[in-house]
Amino acid sequence: MTSDTPADRRADRGRGLLARLRSGRATPRGRGRRRLGTAVRLLVALFLAGGVYTVFAPGLQAQDTPQLSRAAEDGQALFDQSCISCHGRNAQGVEGRGPSLIGVGSASVEFQVGSGRMPMARQEAQAERKPAVYTEEEIRQLGQYIQELGGGPQLPDGEMLRNGGDIAVGGQLYRINCSSCHAFSGGGGALSSGKFAPSLEPSTDRQLYAAMLTGPQNMPVFGDNQLTPEQKADIIAFVQEGLKTDGDPGGLTNLGRYGPVTEGIAIFLVGITALVFASLWIAGKS
Numbered sequence: 001m002t003s004d005t006p007a008d009r010r011a012d013r014g015r016g017l018l019a020r021l022r023s024g025r026a027t028p029r030g031r032g033r034r035r036l037g038t039a040v041r042l043l044v045a046l047f048l049a050g051g052v053y054t055v056f057a058p059g060l061q062a063q064d065t066p067q068l069s070r071a072a073e074d075g076q077a078l079f080d081q082s083c084i085s086c087h088g089r090n091a092q093g094v095e096g097r098g099p100s101l102i103g104v105g106s107a108s109v110e111f112q113v114g115s116g117r118m119p120m121a122r123q124e125a126q127a128e129r130k131p132a133v134y135t136e137e138e139i140r141q142l143g144q145y146i147q148e149l150g151g152g153p154q155l156p157d158g159e160m161l162r163n164g165g166d167i168a169v170g171g172q173l174y175r176i177n178c179s180s181c182h183a184f185s186g187g188g189g190a191l192s193s194g195k196f197a198p199s200l201e202p203s204t205d206r207q208l209y210a211a212m213l214t215g216p217q218n219m220p221v222f223g224d225n226q227l228t229p230e231q232k233a234d235i236i237a238f239v240q241e242g243l244k245t246d247g248d249p250g251g252l253t254n255l256g257r258y259g260p261v262t263e264g265i266a267i268f269l270v271g272i273t274a275l276v277f278a279s280l281w282i283a284g285k286s
């Protein structure tokens with residue numbers, strides 16, 4: 001290299017670089033630069049991938065927790081306030097406190113909350129009927145939330161679910177399917193291990209339908225295969241009109257509601273005993 005101006009020197013370096021590139025040999029510095037280029041490209045790719053992910057990520061999250069309707073969102077707020085402690089986040093249950101509510105349906109919620117059994121006050125063998133804590137609107141919202149979370153049985157619309165029911169047919173169906181636990185009178189009875197079949201006295205049409213559809217506690221589920229909706233209407237008609245009103249044989253509930261016969265026997269026994277003592281007393285005097 002005999003050149004001495006800076007321009008010549010630059011030209012020389014350029015020629016040298018060209019020659020090296022042509023001969024296919026890279027200087028260590030060239031390789032380093034190429035590695036740097038790869039790293040930059042990789043970074044840019046990662047960056048882009050991240051960007052694309054963030055654009056689509058909200059859509060992915062929305063699939064995790066189903067999009068809830070307004071009513072269900074209100075129901076979720078109520079749930080998170082007073083049910084979550086026993087039934088867990090997203091109603092998935094808490095070991096030893098409360099079962100998962102996935103798939104129990106709005107029918108079960110309406111039955112449990114509408115009959116005041118839920119929210120349960122404390123752990124007991126069987127949640128008892130109490131005055132309902134929530135309004136009908138709130139119960140509907142809670143039910144909607146559980147329905148949208150996991151599906152499950154739903155009740156038909158309307159208050160009078162006995163409509164169209166045949167009381168006589170209902171009476172037969174009742175004696176076959178229900179009387180073993182709830183007694184012929186509908187007064188209920190004790191079951192094993194501290195559990196009991198309650199009286200049907202306070203139940204509404206919807207609660208009767210819901211109890212059959214969801215089978216709370218030891219009660220079997222009477223799905224539409226076991227008892228068609230028409231047969232359920234027959235049973236409801238019998239319980240509400242046959243048992244509770246004109247079919248009521250009279251008499252005291254704690255004597256089994258067998259009608260005047262039970263009371264008659266009681267009065268007869270008391271009367272006879274009194275007469276016997278009276279005649280003994282008279283005999284003793286004379």
Ligand code: HEC
Nearest residue numbers: 082083086097098104108109112118119120121122126127
């Ligand atoms: C103190 C705990 C506790 C609280 C609070 C509670 N539950 Fe329960 N829940 C239980 C237990 C235990 C059971 C199962 C026992 C039973 O059915 O008697 C149950 C059962 C249920 C069932 C019946 C599930 C089925 O299999 O059909 C529903 C529905 C339900 N709860 C809804 C609710 C709702 C809604 C709330 C809030 C308003 C609530 N629970 C609050 C403990 C609780």
Ligand code: HEC
Nearest residue numbers: 115129177178181196197198203207208211216217218219
């Ligand atoms: C194996 C016993 C058994 C049979 C059979 C049975 N039940 Fe029940 N039933 C129960 C038990 C136990 C409960 C209480 C559930 C609870 O407290 O969570 C109950 C609760 C109910 C309730 C709720 C009462 C209330 O507080 O409002 C209704 C309504 C009901 N049953 C109707 C029926 C009808 C109608 C049939 C027949 C189609 C029937 N049951 C058959 C055991 C039974």
